[in-house]
Amino acid sequence: MNLALFDLDHTLLPLDSDYEWGQFLVRIGAVDGDAFARRNADFYAQYEAGTLDPVEYLEFALGTLAQFPRKQLDDWRLQFMEEVIQPAIRPVAQDLVKRHQDADDLVAIITATNKFVTAPIAQAFGVANLIAAEPDETGDGEITGKLRGIPTSGPGKVIHTQQWLADKGRSLDSFARSYFYSDSQNDIPLLSVVTNPIATNPNAKLKAHAQAHGWPILTLFDD
Template identity: 75%
Template sequence: MRNIALFDLDHTLLPIDSDYEWGQFLARTGAVDADAFARRNAEFFAQYQAGTLDPVEYLEFALGTLAQFPNHQLDAMHQQFMHEVIHPALLPAARDLLQQHQDQQDLIAIITATNRFVTAPIAKALGVEHLIAAEPELDNHGKITGKLLGIPTSGQGKVIHLHQWLASQGKQLSDFPQSYFYSDSQNDIPLLSIVSHPVATNPNNKLRAHAEQLGWPIIHLFDAQ
């Protein structure tokens, strides 16, 4: 049976944080009040880096912003975001890592704390079919309401969502001979701890120290690291 390879997205496959950059994009293009939004976005990002972020509070702030716009406008803005911000950040090293697992015919999924609206086009651009992401609630017309469906896909939530996703396909993690998870953050230690091959990827200082203590592999995909 083939193996499974799981990837965090921001600062793992991307050298940037797509969620933070989406907020910066909205402020830069005048879609939201630039000063107020950038200030709030920066506060949340600092909390994320410190490991103190309340994920529901942040996600409903982000999704509430999306709820202000009709779907056709959101789609147009995201296309511009992909062109200006994301495509320049899709670097060969990340594509090569994905390709290694694709060549081995592994089951591949991106599992990210960022919401599906922001990340689904990015996963598609990376050639990854399966995405586990924070799910926005939609109304009967398919419009984002500003609320989060279920629990966040962060911390222990990634473990829960992974098990649910695998169960929906009639599988469990133990079915795979080898399981890989690539991540940059200590926030992902719960999921890193249950796979057979945890890989600290462009790790922050807290994850680097944890990985060194446990003898986990450490890799760097980007020149800035």
Template identity: 55%
Template sequence: MTNLALFDLDHTLLPTDSDKEWGRFLVRTGAVDGDAYGRANEAFYQDYRAGRLDMPAYLRFCLAPLAQYPRDQLDAWHANYMKEVIEPAIRPEAVALLDKHRAAGDLCCIVTATNTFVTAPIARALGVEHLVGTRPATAGGHPDGRYTGDYVGTPSFREGKIACTEAWLASLGKTWSDFPHSFFYSDSANDVPLMERVTHPVATNPDETLRDIALARRWPILELFQ
């Protein structure tokens, strides 16, 4: 039977943070105020690492630039971002991990807090069909509409990752019980709720807090980018 394989993205499949790097890319292009945006971007990132991120406040911050520019401009910038930042960061170890689960016939999905504008092209570059992420709102709800700076539904963050994953499974006509085994690979203590939900949590390139939790609970630790 098919198993379920879930993967966090930033610092798990990628040795970097795609959301933070997108913000830094916007600073380099001049799309945002360099000093102010750069300081806020770093502060939010440190809050995330410390487990104290105000997610609604962060989403207002990181989605605001999407509302300031038309989609064709954003897409052009994102294509350059992929070439300059993401493609050089895709490591063979991450591809091999994905390939292992794909070869086994597992249903694979990236489950990330980062918004889907940033992450959908990354998932495609990694060859992963399914993506669960925070969804930016568009004018009139049209898929190709201009971004509003708001988000839709539950952010895919902490306990919200469980709700978003279950909604995605339901869209496929599936539930957790359809899978004899479920895996979730993550680097972050913020992902402990979803790690507790699967049958096989794997602390992958774990931060200090998650490493301590994994050791205490005897979860496997995978150093993917040694």
């Protein structure tokens, strides 16, 4: 058994699910359009530049979720999946995941985006293992707006991956090959500790790093 880890946004999806969720909330009138859209765009620009403070962003994103009853959030999430995510899922990305599953690899998606947004997306890819930012919840499932643990971004992805594997009695070194597919320089910490880092739809910074280190570059999406 090998290990295959996948980033989600701009790696398996040709979009950023976190950003698109915010835009969706604006579109349906759930949040103040101008103010939210500006802040959402600012955070996205920081992410692209590699300067995002993940805790600050997650407190913003989870705080927005906490404004609404869970039942309302769940209904909106279904609509979001139908209108935004499902049309964006490409067969080429599904086939990549399936190749690893057919090889009996241990497959997981690891993303900085919170688990509320990404859980149904992982299910749509047929991936049971999802490592994502954990929203704090009350006993009856309401989202409090707080983050559980540390963010699943940058070096945090390494920590979360190691803990997830340890819970299974495994480690990165216990696999003959460990793959990680990602598009962003933000994921260089985890890309650097697997045996097979694959820059997937890489942004300019990751592409330059991959070329300098002889990492393979994979392009899934032409647009």
